[in-house]
Every structure is written in C-alpha cells, then in structure tokens.
Amino acid sequence: MVDLARRNFFKAKKLTTAPAIRLPWVLNETTFIAGCTQCGECLTSCPENIIQKGDGGFPEVNFLKGECTFCQACVESCQQPLFAERALASEINAWDLDISIKGDCLAVNDVFCQSCQECCETEAISFKYINSSVPQPQIKLSDCTNCGACVAICPQSSIELTPKKFCG
Ligand code: SF4
Ligand code: SF4
Ligand code: SF4
Missing domain, CATH: 3.30.70 (Alpha-Beta Plaits)
Structure with a gap:
C-alpha cells in the first residue's frame, strides 16, 4: 500500500x-x-x-x-x-498572508491610479498625499481580509500577497 x-x-x-x-x-x-x-x-x-x-x-x-x-x-x-x-x-483568519505594494505601482511613480481602492470591499486601502504629486496607497492591515481582489485589478500587478510562514 x-x-x-x-x-x-x-x-x-x-x-x-x-x-x-x-x-x-x-x-x-x-x-x-x-x-x-x-x-x-x-x-x-x-x-x-x-x-x-x-x-x-x-x-x-x-x-x-x-x-x-x-x-x-x-x-x-x-x-x-x-x-x-x-x-x-468566518472570513477572518482564512489565511495568514503578508500584503505589500511594490515599487512599480503607478501612484508611487507619480501616475494617478486608485483602482485597488475601488475594488476593496472593506476599504482597507486608502490614498494620502505623502510628499507626492499624486495620492499614495496605504493598506490598513487590520481591515484587510486577504481576499485578493486588489491583486488582479492592479494594472501593474504591484500588489503581492504571500504566506507569512512556510514550513514545507
Ligand atoms: S491599482 Fe496598482 S498601480 Fe494602481 S495605485 Fe493600486 S497598487 Fe498602485
Ligand atoms: S486583499 Fe482584499 S481586503 Fe485586502 S486590501 Fe486587497 S482588496 Fe482589500
Ligand atoms: S472562492 Fe474559491 S478559494 Fe475562496 S473559499 Fe470559495 S472555493 Fe475556496
């Protein structure tokens, strides 16, 4: 067997x-x-x-x-x-993932874009001016469910969700 x-x-x-x-x-x-x-x-x-x-x-x-x-x-x-x-x-703790926005994000490079915010149901993504000409994305981790909706919508594929722990 x-x-x-x-x-x-x-x-x-x-x-x-x-x-x-x-x-x-x-x-x-x-x-x-x-x-x-x-x-x-x-x-x-x-x-x-x-x-x-x-x-x-x-x-x-x-x-x-x-x-x-x-x-x-x-x-x-x-x-x-x-x-x-x-x-x-519950959708809480469905995953234990890290979420981050990479440097090729349009807003980070002074090109206006807020697509990720528009698709986020829990409003975990917000935009603020931070010494920049266009508002910059910020993710409130406590409001993020790790649903991944923002990943595919991003024109730059700049949002990454990765497992926090790997013990394979
Ligand atoms: S959708 Fe992507 S490129 Fe646009 S602001 Fe969000 S992370 Fe940046
Ligand atoms: S993973 Fe889901 S909840 Fe988290 S920021 Fe992206 S769209 Fe919002
Ligand atoms: S959407 Fe797909 S991955 Fe998410 S809970 Fe339903 S079957 Fe599972």
Missing part, C-alpha cells in the same frame, strides 16, 4: 520555489502537504476559478485569476482533515 504522507513528504522536499498560497483555512503547510491526495476536487469546486495545480501537483490559490469570496466550497469539497474547524464560519 502507498504511504501517502511519506510520498507527499518527499514530494514536498523537492519544492524549491516561493511559498504558495494554499486553500483558505488550511491548518498549516506541513499538514497540507502530508494529507492532500491531489484529487483535484477543490480546483473544480471553486466558483471563482482561482485554485490551480501548483508545484509538485499540490493546489494553490492564484489571485491573479480573481478574488476569494470565502464561499467555503473548496473546504466542503475536500475529504481530508486539512482545515481549521472554528474558522469555517
């Missing part, structure tokens, strides 16, 4: 690229890699179509394809015990 956890452990050891964003409410990277069977159910269940097959065949979220609505369809489609139970009723 194939030892799934052992097989996935060795597969995970081969992953060398930047940390992937897994599904919302996943317990942690180690549990995910050990327990995911790569059945693909979560990929087809996501109505936003933002889950893709990543390195090593494991699912990952790609916010360049769209935003997470926290609908929980991916969690419900998964037969493995990979998710935090208490979080299932």
